[in-house]
Amino acid sequence: MATAASTSARCTFVLAVKSLSDAKSRLTPLPASADRRALVAAMLLDTLDAVAAIGADTVVVSPDEDVHRIALDTGARALDEPGPATGLSSLNAALAHGAASAGQTAFLQADLPALQPDSLAQALDGAALALKSAPAAFVADRSGHGTVLLVAHPGFTPRFGVESARHHRDAGAVELDPDHRRWPDLRTDIDTPNDLAIASEIGLGPRTLAALALPSTDAHGSTGQSAADAAQ
Numbered sequence: 001m002a003t004a005a006s007t008s009a010r011c012t013f014v015l016a017v018k019s020l021s022d023a024k025s026r027l028t029p030l031p032a033s034a035d036r037r038a039l040v041a042a043m044l045l046d047t048l049d050a051v052a053a054i055g056a057d058t059v060v061v062s063p064d065e066d067v068h069r070i071a072l073d074t075g076a077r078a079l080d081e082p083g084p085a086t087g088l089s090s091l092n093a094a095l096a097h098g099a100a101s102a103g104q105t106a107f108l109q110a111d112l113p114a115l116q117p118d119s120l121a122q123a124l125d126g127a128a129l130a131l132k133s134a135p136a137a138f139v140a141d142r143s144g145h146g147t148v149l150l151v152a153h154p155g156f157t158p159r160f161g162v163e164s165a166r167h168h169r170d171a172g173a174v175e176l177d178p179d180h181r182r183w184p185d186l187r188t189d190i191d192t193p194n195d196l197a198i199a200s201e202i203g204l205g206p207r208t209l210a211a212l213a214l215p216s217t218d219a220h221g222s223t224g225q226s227a228a229d230a231a232q
Contacts, residue, residue: 011124011151013051014098015110016081016091017044017062024111026191030212039211041070043113043190046205048074051108053117054124059102060110061094088157095158104131107150107158109141113208114185114199120149123183126176127151136173140165140180142187142198149186 017023020037027036044060044067051058052074060071061079068078085093099105106124123139127149130137136152147164150173159167169175177183188199204212 011056011104011106012099012102013056013058013106013108014095014102015044015047015058015060015108016094016098017060017064017067017110019062019064020066021064024191027193027196029193034212039208040111041066042205042207042211043111044070045074045207046113047108047110047115048076049205049207050112050115050117050120054121056106057102059098061098089161091160092158095160099152099154099158103154105152105154107152107160109148109189111190112148112186112188113190113196113205114188114202115205116185119183119186123149123176123186124151130174130176134172134174136168136171137176138165138168138173139176139183139186140178141189142180142184142195144180146189148189 020040023040024036027039030036030039048058048071058071058076059079060067060076061081062068063081071078079098081090081094082097084090085096088096095107099107106127127137131151131153136150136156138147138151139149140146141148145163145165147160147168150158150160150168152158152173156171156173159171165175180187185202188195188202190196190199
């Protein structure tokens with residue numbers, strides 16, 4: 001049963017994902033049984049499953065056809081990555097592209113393998129209250145410096161990247177749960193093996209758990225199946 005959230009029916013989620021071959025280069029060393037491409041795909045799937053559970057529409061922006069297939073298989077829309085945009089990083093240009101016709105938007109990190117629908121729904125409810133008087137609301141990552149979720153009215157420019165929490169705050173976004181007492185699963189995005197270990201303690205999604213047991217790539221960089229297939 002889908003988890004209800006006051007903003008879910010009128011809020012479109014937008015996620016931006018690099019090519020699987022380029023994503024998460026810092027996520028080494030991994031267990032010998034794991035394949036990085038398949039793991040990135042699996043974390044995306046677990047994230048998308050949590051979004052689907054609250055009944056929200058989703059857009060995934062990526063240059064990778066495998067990522068497009070993952071998105072379409074979960075009922076999300078898939079968009080190609082746009083060209084450069086003046087004043088925006090490639091990540092923020094991709095997010096802005098995905099939000100162009102979306103109305104109220106929830107920008108979400110795509111690497112949240114421990115994410116639970118209840119946490120996401122609660123954060124959206126908090127954002128709904130904040131958006132009555134602010135242009136945007138956000139949830140900071142575990143470090144407090146990054147952003148894992150930004151919910152914004154149309155026209156608000158996402159500012160993901162280094163010190164994004166500060167940049168979003170400076171632009172008028174309200175920080176939700178600034179004392180970091182809630183939603184550890186939502187706050188734990190994955191960049192390093194230590195992040196993955198912390199997410200494992202919280203509880204990984206089933207796709208990520210399965211991907212961590214996949215065989216390593218051979219000398220030619222092939223597992224005999226695409227990362228998207230391996231993460232199914």
